[in-house]
Amino acid sequence: MFLTRIKSVLSNETLRNGAFFTLFSFINKGVNFILLLLLAKYITPTEYGYWSLFGTIVMFIGYFIAMTTEGYISISYFQDGMAGVKKSFSCILLTTLIVSGFLFFTVTLLKDYLQQLLDIPWQYLYLAIGIAFFTVYSNICLEFLRIKKKVALYGLFSCSSAFLVFGLSIILVKYFLMGWRGCAQAQFLSVMLFGVIGLCYFLFSKKIGKPNKTYWKIMLAWGIPLIPHLAAQFIRLGCDRYIIDYYYSVEMVGLFSFAYTLAMAISTIGYGFNEANSVNIFETLGDSNLKPKEKINLLNKQKKNILRVYLCGLFVIILLSIPLVPKLLPQYASAIPYCIVLSIFAFFQCLYFLYTNFLFFFRQTQLLMYITFSFAVIHFILSILLTRYSLYITCCIYCFTQLGVVLFVRKNAIEAIKKNLN
Numbered sequence: 487m488f489l490t491r492i493k494s495v496l497s498n499e500t501l502r503n504g505a506f507f508t509l510f511s512f513i514n515k516g517v518n519f520i521l522l523l524l525l526a527k528y529i530t531p532t533e534y535g536y537w538s539l540f541g542t543i544v545m546f547i548g549y550f551i552a553m554t555t556e557g558y559i560s561i562s563y564f565q566d567g568m569a570g571v572k573k574s575f576s577c578i579l580l581t582t583l584i585v586s587g588f589l590f591f592t593v594t595l596l597k598d599y600l601q602q603l604l605d606i607p608w609q610y611l612y613l614a615i616g617i618a619f620f621t622v623y624s625n626i627c628l629e630f631l632r633i634k635k636k637v638a639l640y641g642l643f644s645c646s647s648a649f650l651v652f653g654l655s656i657i658l659v660k661y662f663l664m665g666w667r668g669c670a671q672a673q674f675l676s677v678m679l680f681g682v683i684g685l686c687y688f689l690f691s692k693k694i695g696k697p698n699k700t701y702w703k704i705m706l707a708w709g710i711p712l713i714p715h716l717a718a719q720f721i722r723l724g725c726d727r728y729i730i731d732y733y734y735s736v737e738m739v740g741l742f743s744f745a746y747t748l749a750m751a752i753s754t755i756g757y758g759f760n761e762a763n764s765v766n767i768f769e770t771l772g773d774s775n776l777k778p779k780e781k782i783n784l785l786n787k788q789k790k791n792i793l794r795v796y797l798c799g800l801f802v803i804i805l806l807s808i809p810l811v812p813k814l815l816p817q818y819a820s821a822i823p824y825c826i827v828l829s830i831f832a833f834f835q836c837l838y839f840l841y842t843n844f845l846f847f848f849r850q851t852q853l854l855m856y857i858t859f860s861f862a863v864i865h866f867i868l869s870i871l872l873t874r875y876s877l878y879i880t881c882c883i884y885c886f887t888q889l890g891v892v893l894f895v896r897k898n899a900i901e902a903i904k905k906n907l908n
Contacts, residue, residue: 528659529666531740531817535731537666538743540606540614542724547589547618549716552582555709556622560633561846564768571630572695575688577702578622586619605731610667613674620681627684633765643680650676711855718862722887726869726880733874742877745824748807749832755799756836759792764843771847771906778907785903789840796836804829827881834888841892841899848902857894861887 529537555578562570593600593615597608604611624647631640651672658668688694723746731739770776770784804826812819845854865887872879 528663529669531737531744532735533665533740534743535727535736535739536606537669538727538739539604539731539736540610540666540670542720542727543604543606543611544614544617545724546717546720547614548621549713549720551585551589551615551618552578552622553585553706553709554712554716555581555705556626556629557712557846558705558708559626559629560765560768561708563630563633564772573698573701574705575626575694576697577705578626579694580697580702581706582619582622586615589615610670613670617674617677620677623681623684623688624677625684627680627687635765643683647676647680650679708849708851711852714855714859718858721859721862722865722869722884725866726873729869729873730877730880734877738877741818741821742824742880744818745821745881746828748811748821748825749803749828751803752796752799752829752832753835756796756832756839759795760839760843763788763792763839764846767843768847771844781907782903792840793837796833799836800829800833803832824877824881827878828884831881831884831888834885834892837892838888838895841896844899844902845895848906850898850902853898854895857898858891861891861894864890 555574559571559574559578562574566573590612593608593611597611600611601608628640628644631643654672654675655669658664658672662668664671727739727743730742766788767785770781773781776784807825808822811822811825842854845851865883868883868887869880872883
């Protein structure tokens, strides 16, 4: 019975690829968490707090560097084939060059003011722009490998990048005693190398053409509404770190960020399986040979299988973190209660992955923006009012607002499926 079940899982392409993508996602997306475990002896909670603040700046710039048009690559591939990919890449290249030039000019003009406001050396603001720029092309290369289902190459590319970050971080932090600055420079050097590889792959394989003005407008119309949608994450996570720093200390920012990173291991599972699941969702919805009822049955079956995986991830992370963190990293033991609450938030984020793909496919990005941004504003207001009393309340705010996002996204996704399939 057990062997039959294993064979069934291995024969299911979505679950098989999802398992591999999850493994790669743990290495690639979970690099901050793994780095913390490796370098905990050399990075104090205060240092981790500064590293987290720098990460929020990179996150914020990343929302604007390509106007989120890089996500249109998969849509253009499934709707227009390689011709769509060429047009998309050309428009993305033009957008990133214009925006990054503007950001460099702004930092040069206001570097002293920005350094005082953000509590980060102004030289690292340039570094943050560089990381955001090259991340676009590293991610585009990964996205293209994903939609082509080249799982082995995807794993080689993503894991090589992560291992390079590990190696450089250990050298710069342990031997050169650079603290969080070593982590930042290691991230920049790694993402620059793999971003250049991604750029060269598209340029030399002739997957680029002359920018099409009409296509660029379509991509911007699709991508710009996603900026507030993605900025919702910054409003919740980035602003919260500055609010915690204001009411408490950078050390508390480090403890909270550690708890958040640990809980995000569950979200990493969700992200990894969603890498495979989203491709199958797009293929199923775009298959003209399937009847609407057949499509819905296939999608529901996938959804149930993936939901079981998310539930297992939730329990495993909680059960492992409670005994292991105090033994391995005693200076972060006080972060465990926050981690337990935030794990529920991470599970809700996985549920969000299950339904948001439908809104992307049916081009409901503006609706998605309204939902996520509205709850981010609610989160921000609650955090300003209540964080001063306890960080436990802040963690509960994450769960409350993410549950609201899931319920509204699920409702609208079901309506979009019924409307478009009928």
